[in-house]
Amino acid sequence: MTPSDGLHGSSLPTPAEAIALQKELAGRVRLCPLPARVRVVAAADLSYLPSKELIAVVLAFSWPSLELLETAHVRRPVEFPYVPGLLSFRELPAVTAAFEKLRHRPDVLLCDGQGLAHPRRFGLACHVGLVLDLPTVGCAKKRLCGDHDPVGTEKGCRSVLTLQGDPVGYVYRSRTGVKPIYVSPGHKADLESSLDLVERCVRRYRIPEPLRLAHNTVTRLKKNAHSP
Template structure:
């Protein structure tokens, strides 16, 4: 049973409850929580969007996380929360979220804004067990989430055309698990998938809204800039 604590009228899982799990326990939890994923739009309006990112310290012992909350209309940054945590789960392909979720939850705990939508630099259901980081975070927080990865984890897709907005469905075992989406003309696609409480067409629309100039969504770019600043002991500056 995962204990919860209240923050800003929302319930966030206690990060310590996800630390120190065995591989077997993590797989069981992954299977159980994957059954809770909702692949339809379950929200009224999106006014704020959060981006997440993590990075590992060179010593391999600690992980730094950042959550950047932005205005959904203007893409202005409203708030930044960061956290640093000891790595408490081994490097096991397919279970990376168990390493990265605890420090992200610590960052979410300190937010004053509760984001209406979360975009993760990683996968949602485009995962061998249909439960990547975006789905894991979305189910735990019960918030709409989108996975937007730089690379493909599983599945195959046809070539998508070269214009911005062109996409090809990502298919695994005859199931549509996401899309390879061209966010800018003649650049490599990103891989978009449902995290939780959102449909794939809506997820694609939002990623396009979040990529007015660059290949990666502004949520990911800003969260990455925040993490890099913390890692290098610099003031957080956005570009």
């Protein structure tokens, strides 16, 4: 697979072709428990620049201590148009390019975005995981689709997120009294092990620590990119 379109050569697909490709690739996503033996966990995040570029970062951490091992980032032009539901085609090339710079290959990659909890069940975490052949988990701040029962206000409360009656993730209260986060498996992951990993990554803040540090890193790089 190639990062540009996920499968068919180096040319960019049209939005209609991308939708068809998502439907095809969704059938290749493998749902299974995350690896029992994990030594390195990574987290990916990105940010858009006014120059029609984006910066993607991938941070690698030792597990379970979450000691930072290394940081990799790239700055690339945005080539695919903005189409809701097709953001992975804009973001995948940069995320995979940053990933390839890592010296420590992670056992699991956390993505700031959706996995299975996507209208075509093929969010960024699924796309990245399939291209890299790597276990991935999506963790998003907002719901993209699906339904769920009310989530209790206490830390640790959760509710299954369903799409057309099928479970696609969890709505999880990572801190008491704050908005929940949305956890869904990408590739080579399942609902229970994805939520378990995210729970174990939560420290003092709402966002799991690896993704929080990835966000802080890309925010700093974006600020420096604007500096004269």
